[in-house]
Ligand code: NAD
């Protein structure tokens with residue numbers, strides 16, 4: 001079976017390509033390499049010992065997509081392609097709406113045109129906004145504070161309308177919590193351009209000496225140690241959830257959302273301590289001001305994915321830090 005993976009050269013996409021190839025799927029990647037490099041795909045082939053096909057193509061390019069669907073005839077799509085920087089999205093909302101929403105609509109049109117109606121979509125815990133924790137899939141979503149998060153909410157709604165109009169679609173909305181970690185080979189991992197926005201890549205760049213110190217955004221939250229609580233999930237666990245979702249959408253029609261998280265909350269200081277343990281060195285950090293828009297705490301109720309997808313997270317925080325550190329040490333200047 002052939003799976004078309006948009007954004008397959010990115011952080012989560014590349015780890016998912018490894019799992020798909022290992023499970024015997026044929027993989028066709030569509031990526032415009034805006035936030036990744038083709039060399040990542042060579043590394044995916046090296047890890048798996050298998051070949052994949054890729055196209056340098058933007059998901060807003062309808063003609064390009066039509067040719068790919070005609071040539072490769074994928075049976076299902078996993079849709080990762082998108083921009084994801086929360087802060088940037090508030091400065092450049094139209095870029096985010098064009099890339100994420102127009103891009104997704106163009107992709108869905110190309111799928112419909114080709115008769116390919118099975119899709120796994122990369123959504124985010126951010127759609128839950130200010131709900132009580134743990135987050136559950138049946139909560140009302142959409143009270144989101146930034147354009148990036150709104151693109152995820154809107155795309156979920158669009159896919160809902162697509163399904164309501166044509167019940168032969170099969171759609172899985174995976175709401176990721178905070179993915180960190182890397183493949184244990186150290187060949188692929190999170191490799192952001194410039195100064196990282198997210199906690200784990202920032203920590204690992206401080207640890208390797210590329211950045212001077214981490215600022216912990218706020219030490220006065222109403223949490224066990226004053227720092228924010230998040231549900232961190234190993235990217236390989238997350239990648240495996242896509243395999244379960246692909247099996248589900250090939251078996252049935254419908255639209256379902258699933259939380260993909262560990263179901264456990266860790267504070268920023270918990271992560272720093274775990275990282276220090278695996279790296280064997282103290283991390284240079286200071287406690288600074290709160291970051292605008294941060295929620296004090298959120299984590300998943302992942303029981304629906306456990307029950308209906310037969311998926312559960314395996315790796316703990318220590319393994320997440322170990323694999324991040326291994327990737328950082330083996331790729332001090334990133335993947336070129
Ligand atoms: P990433 O930036 O590493 O990967 C995204 C990939 O999509 C990149 O390779 C990029 O070049 C490609 N891309 C972007 N716009 C494109 C376009 N118009 N056409 C073709 N390719 C395009 O990001 P990631 O962390 O792997 O995230 C993958 C998906 O998961 C995104 O949709 C993101 O919003 C979502 N998500 C990520 C997180 C996270 O914390 N990493 C959490 C929740 C949801």
Ligand code: WQD
Pocket residue numbers: 084086123124125126149177178179197198199200202214215216217218227228229230268291294
């Ligand atoms: C984690 C914790 C920060 C950096 C974001 C998106 C979310 C989803 C995942 C895509 C927070 C703290 C961070 C730093 C810090 N992405 N922190 N110093 O904000 O939970 O979630 O990524 O869908 O939508 O919002 O992740 O890694 O930025 O932050 O103290 O330099 O680390 O305050 O508590 P976040 P993050």
